[in-house]
Amino acid sequence: MAADGNTPEYGPEFELACELIARRSLTPDDGGCCELLMSRLAPLGFSAEWINAGGITNLWATRGSGAPLMILAGHTDVVPTGPLDRWDSDPFTPTVRNGVLYGRGAADMKSGIAAMVCAVERFIAAGEHKGTLAFLITSDEEGAARHGTRHVVEVLKARGIVPQYAIVGEASSNETFGDRIVVGRRGSLGCNLRVHGKQGHVAYPHKGDNPVHRLMPALAELVATQWDNGNAHFPPTSFQISNLHSGTGANNVIPGEADVVFNFRYCTESTAEQLKARVHAVLDRHCPRYDADWWLSGEPFLTAQAELIDAAVASIESAVGIKPDFFTGGGTSDARFIAPWGAQTVEIGPINDSIHKLNEHVKISDLAKLSSVYEGILQRLLR
Incomplete structure (x- = not known):
């Protein structure tokens, strides 16, 4: 990692985000990201199933059994960098400047995945949970999206599996972390x-x-x-x-x-x-x-206000002291495949201003806040 010369200890979310950013996972390549994630999840008792198709890496990792089934979903693939000479630092060398982490995927959405994993590590260390906790991670979200989450959902639906809740770690915040969560998509x-x-x-x-x-x-x-x-x-x-x-x-x-x-x-x-x-x-x-x-x-979807949205709002208020707005705009995400499956689905992540842009970045101080929000939702719904 390249730093600004005065880098303090930023915490596990930052460290894992840097490890993920350093992997050149240009869509549809996973770049070894899912293997890295399983190296953290396996010691927690997660079992890995690789539901790969069409050259796409799809990780379905589960812990526990029965309902409720909570899915933490995300993608490891990133969009192309654009002209390298227009980046202020190498896009696959995670770089810190003035408390900001730069790199392709920093906001979309490797920081979200890192925050999820670290939240789950703390959550499990605090005691057992009810139901099933699952990660659904794909390398086919930024591309054609035919053999990624769409494929995994079809496979799991054929087994009769129905989730109750799903959190997608897409960058959802607007001007400040936590000011907005996505509850639907056009x-x-x-x-x-x-x-x-x-x-x-x-x-x-x-x-x-x-x-x-x-x-x-x-x-x-x-x-x-x-x-x-x-x-x-x-x-x-x-x-x-x-x-x-x-x-x-x-x-x-x-x-x-x-x-x-x-x-x-x-x-x-x-x-x-x-x-x-x-x-x-x-x-x-x-x-x-x-x-x-x-x-x-x-297809468009809308998650009605119920226990997942209530838990998300309460967790954000607890972590950052603001009440988020509900948002249904923007582009598409893999939530479009998960929500029709039957799950209450929300998207919660960092500020989205730099996604797909040159010098993509995330505020380092937001990483621990995001992880705290995820942990709070798990505490409220799975304890």
Whole structure:
């Protein structure tokens, strides 16, 4: 670890976070992170099962038996670093500057995993617990997310396993640690759309069929559509175009095809099938020939306020003295696979301002606070 020359003893959460950051676990590579985690969990009585698929490392580690089943979930894979010369220090050399830990994965989400493990070490040292305590750790969250948590959930569901609670260690805080927890997520529905026309000369438009001219009014209608009004927990559903392409490169050719990629981030007031049907109704009016390749990244979910949220709020108030807001925005996470499984699910983690950015970082003082919050939730629900 590189330090600022005056590094005090920061505690076990910091040390484990540094060990994890130092492993180059670029998605979908685990980089040996799960083996490191099991070296800490096995002495506590956890049994490891490797539910790997498609080259993805998936750790399912359990201790105890029966209900309630509490899952601590996270991912070891990280996004690419971006230009190395724009980092102030090597992204895989954990570095301390002014009480801040820098490195790829520092906030998303190796510090969360480290805080979970250390919380469990203290929790178990204090006495036995009821039910089952489990870790679900994957190396396929930042990538395709097909063979990671999604796969593990399918395997465990087939065995009849149903969790009661799940905590995902994603970076959830906004401006200060503990000011926000994620209690739900919007769904994500995307589409690769290709509109077919007929290539021709721009001087003879009657002999061609310009797909761009057909696509533009359809997109204008889709952009102007109010898909729903949202509700008390979610903003209205959003439609966004991310890519648009057509043409041969020549300035005198009517293109034969036009391609567009768009995405819905949708709330619980709409379903994927409803959104698809409404889009197809618009396209059918404007585009005689098209192909729509849809993909669903996750359905929306909302955890109702019950014992898990109550325990999370009480633990945060005890650790940092503030009452967190409930949040359902942002992107997707592996909670989208766990919540529909039947678990009350929340996301609690450090400040998310630097995730996926250059010079990703976490405040070192927040690591012990985060670990204390996790331990408090375990105490309230499993003692």
